[in-house]
Amino acid sequence: MPVLVRIQRLVSEEHRLYGHGxxxxxxxxxxxxxxxxxxxxWDLLxxxxxARKTGGNPAAAEVRPPEVVEKYSG
Incomplete structure (x- = not known):
């Protein structure tokens, strides 16, 4: 599944879960x-x-483990 589609589905699910109060x-x-x-x-995207901007191979990007992406700030 494309990353943006997955993001949209996750955000929709999040809104649904928060939506009923x-x-x-x-x-x-x-x-x-x-x-x-x-x-x-978002990290994968x-x-x-x-990679695309610098002439690299976007397909080489990999999903990083939660303990890596959860330490990012900003």
Whole structure:
């Protein structure tokens, strides 16, 4: 699945979970997982765009583990 499509689906799911005003424990766990996966998707997208911009191979970009992308700030 293309990265932007995955991002859109995750954001839609996130909005749906927050949308009814009450978040159960299971939904809170899912929201944490969505947050991590979104960070990974955005990181992958940035890697691909940077590779394309510098003449590299965007297909060589890889999803980095949560412990890597979760340490980024900004």
């Amino acid at each position: 009450y978040v159960s424990a299971a939904e809170a766990d899912r929201l944490k997982k969505i947050d991590v996966e979104l960070d990974q998707c 940035r890697q691909r765009r940077a």
